[in-house]
Amino acid sequence: MKFMPWLLSLRSPEFAALIICFVIFSILVDIGVMSTIDGIIAHYFRTLEGNPGFDQLMIGIASLGDIFSLVLIAIVLTIVRRTRKAGMVFLMAIVIISISTMYLKTIFERLSPTYTYKPIIYIPKHFSIEEDSFAPSARDFSYPSNHVAATTALAFIAGFIISRRSTIAGLLIWLFPIINSIARLYLMQHYLSDIIGGFLWGLIVCLILANLLKLNQPFLMSRFKSKEDVTKNL
Numbered sequence: 001m002k003f004m005p006w007l008l009s010l011r012s013p014e015f016a017a018l019i020i021c022f023v024i025f026s027i028l029v030d031i032g033v034m035s036t037i038d039g040i041i042a043h044y045f046r047t048l049e050g051n052p053g054f055d056q057l058m059i060g061i062a063s064l065g066d067i068f069s070l071v072l073i074a075i076v077l078t079i080v081r082r083t084r085k086a087g088m089v090f091l092m093a094i095v096i097i098s099i100s101t102m103y104l105k106t107i108f109e110r111l112s113p114t115y116t117y118k119p120i121i122y123i124p125k126h127f128s129i130e131e132d133s134f135a136p137s138a139r140d141f142s143y144p145s146n147h148v149a150a151t152t153a154l155a156f157i158a159g160f161i162i163s164r165r166s167t168i169a170g171l172l173i174w175l176f177p178i179i180n181s182i183a184r185l186y187l188m189q190h191y192l193s194d195i196i197g198g199f200l201w202g203l204i205v206c207l208i209l210a211n212l213l214k215l216n217q218p219f220l221m222s223r224f225k226s227k228e229d230v231t232k233n234l
Contacts (some may be wrong), residue, residue, distance in 0.1 A: 007160065010211045018207070022200040029143055029193045030108050038191035042113055045185050049117070058186040059129065065151045065180035066130040070094055073154065085217075086157050089209050093153040097205050101146040102138045104201070110143035110194070117188040132189055145190050145198030151177040152202030160215060177202075 008015045028034055048054065063069065071094060077087025112132075132146045133139050155174045163170025181195045190198075209215070 007210055007216060008207055010208065015207060018200065018204060022197070022204060025193075025197060025200065026108060026143075029110060029197065034191070034193040038193050041185065041192045042115070042188070045188070046115060048186065054186075058183045061179055062129060062147075062183040062187055062189075065147050065176075065183070067094065067098060067147070067150060068130070070150050070154055077157075083161055085213070086161050086215065089206075089213050089215055090153060090157040092213075093157070093202075093206055093209055094150055096209070097149045097153060097202060098134075098146055100205065101144055101149055101198070101201065102133055102135045104144055105133060105138035105141035108141070108143050110141055110191075112140060112142040113188045113191060115188050117186075129187060129189075142190050142194045143197050144201045145181075145184065145194045147184060148177060148181050148190070148195050148198030149202030149205070151180045152199050153206050156203065156206040156210070157215075160210075 008018075071091070074087050074091040074094060077083040077090060080087070117129075130147075131139060132142060155177050159170040159173045161170075162173060177199065181190075181199070184190045184195065185192065
């Protein structure tokens with residue numbers, strides 16, 4: 001079986017470096033070092049608003065990265081026998097990321113962008129852009145991004161599956177969290193630093209789960225044979 005280059009061991013220097021990067025970057029965000037850059041990027045995306053086609057595209061892309069949509073993908077992967085283990089790992093990753101980012105948001109208390117995105121296109125009455133956190137205590141905070149961390153988990157899991165057949169396709173799937181992150185910036189849900197923090201945290205959670213649950217090994221079926229198997233052997 002081909003092993004993916006990003007499936008790092010928890011004892012590897014690369015994984016340790018990833019942890020250190022997240023900690024250092026989080027400290028920089030907490031003390032306000034990233035505020036100037038975040039402000040410049042946010043101002044740039046504000047200048048892009050006002051295009052109906054672009055509004056519709058960004059809202060559509062962001063909706064694909066909603067937690068509800070990702071849970072549906074995880075369920076489908078779990079149902080399919082060949083991707084069952086990957087689906088279970090992805091589903092666990094979504095749950096752990098959603099809970100952990102909620103606590104991280106309350107620790108860093110990084111307020112969400114003050115400017116509210118106002119689309120100029122018609123939006124159905126009951127449609128709403130999904131918030132990054134469902135918990136009231138973390139709803140006003142944006143670091144790290146729950147959506148970006150979850151879409152990073154999808155890219156990690158899906159990339160692992162696809163790369164068995166095509167390395168290029170496995171790498172291209174990583175464009176999804178990047179494009180989804182751009183949509184989140186456009187919708188003024190996050191700053192650039194929230195995106196980077198969410199990406200790093202999503203990778204950390206996925207690597208821990210992939211190692212603990214042995215993602216690179218096939219799903220072990222029950223030792224007990226089904227009635228059909230017993231009948232065939234008779």
